[in-house]
Amino acid sequence: MPLRETVILLDIEGTITSISFVKDTLFPYVAAALKNYVDKYWNDETFQQDLELLRAQAALDSNIEGFVPICTGNNEKESVINNVLWQMSKDRKNTALKQLQGHIWREGYESGLLKGHLYEDVLPVLTKLISMGKQIYTYSSGSTTAQEYLFQYSMYGDVSHMFVNYFDTKMGPKSSETSYKNIANRIFVNCHDILFLTDVLAEAEAAKRAGCSSALLVRPGNAPLDPKQSSKFKIMKTLDELLEV
Ligand SMILES: CSCCC(=O)C(=O)COP(=O)(O)O
Numbered sequence: 348m349p350l351r352e353t354v355i356l357l358d359i360e361g362t363i364t365s366i367s368f369v370k371d372t373l374f375p376y377v378a379a380a381l382k383n384y385v386d387k388y389w390n391d392e393t394f395q396q397d398l399e400l401l402r403a404q405a406a407l408d409s410n411i412e413g414f415v416p417i418c419t420g421n422n423e424k425e426s427v428i429n430n431v432l433w434q435m436s437k438d439r440k441n442t443a444l445k446q447l448q449g450h451i452w453r454e455g456y457e458s459g460l461l462k463g464h465l466y467e468d469v470l471p472v473l474t475k476l477i478s479m480g481k482q483i484y485t486y487s488s489g490s491t492t493a494q495e496y497l498f499q500y501s502m503y504g505d506v507s508h509m510f511v512n513y514f515d516t517k518m519g520p521k522s523s524e525t526s527y528k529n530i531a532n533r534i535f536v537n538c539h540d541i542l543f544l545t546d547v548l549a550e551a552e553a554a555k556r557a558g559c560s561s562a563l564l565v566r567p568g569n570a571p572l573d574p575k576q577s578s579k580f581k582i583m584k585t586l587d588e589l590l591e592v
């Protein structure tokens with residue numbers, strides 16, 4: 348069946364980028380750079396805004412087992428670092444953590460140390476989809492800043508021109524149907540016109556509840572999908588399957 352939807356909304360990690368790039372390259376970069384970053388940028392407005400978000404998140408997290416608080420006074424910087432490392436150990440996806448990570452990756456990308464990973468089918472298929480008049484957007488837990496860097500400094504050079512825009516958790520959590528409605532409203536289309544591609548069943552289900560079409564990607568290294576639960580979705584190994592008629 349030819350693709351009916353006019354908007355292709357892409358998850359990033361596990362869908363067009365490998366989970367291994369995020370877990371084995373991006374996250375360790377943050378863990379290694381964090382202390383220097385906090386020392387260097389402590390008084391910068393951007394860092395102070397990130398810190399405000401981290402504090403607000405910490406206030407919500409205080410009931411979680413093993414919670415690492417952010418304190419004031421002499422140990423403030425150290426407590427911020429420990430809070431961020433604790434959140435990362437749990438692979439948390441809140442806006443506060445994701446925003447800070449995105450800012451920390453900037454120097455890594457700009458210095459050439461980091462190159463955004465993309466599966467080899469991604470750019471050829473997106474090029475074809477764009478030539479068919481489709482609009483390509485992303486929706487990731489990674490901040491829009493982090494997404495921009497990944498595409499601007501990708502292993503294939505700057506490919507950011509392929510994307511109309513990027514969305515992150517400021518639209519809401521990816522497992523909430525409201526988030527997909529928010530995105531549709533923001534880009535002035537009906538959910539019905541959006542095809543959302545992801546590696547996470549709960550995200551595909553949320554998009555479907557909102558009225559979007561959705562399909563699941565199984566990439567090497569992704570967590571296995573429950574065959575029973577995922578049977579209501581098209582399951583693809585690569586994006587090439589979008590072009591099959
Ligand atoms: C977009 S680069 C950073 C990746 C990241 O931090 C992340 O949480 C990706 O999650 P996704 O929603 O793209 O699976």
Ligand SMILES: [Mg+2]
Nearest residue numbers: 358360361546
């Ligand atoms: Mg994903």
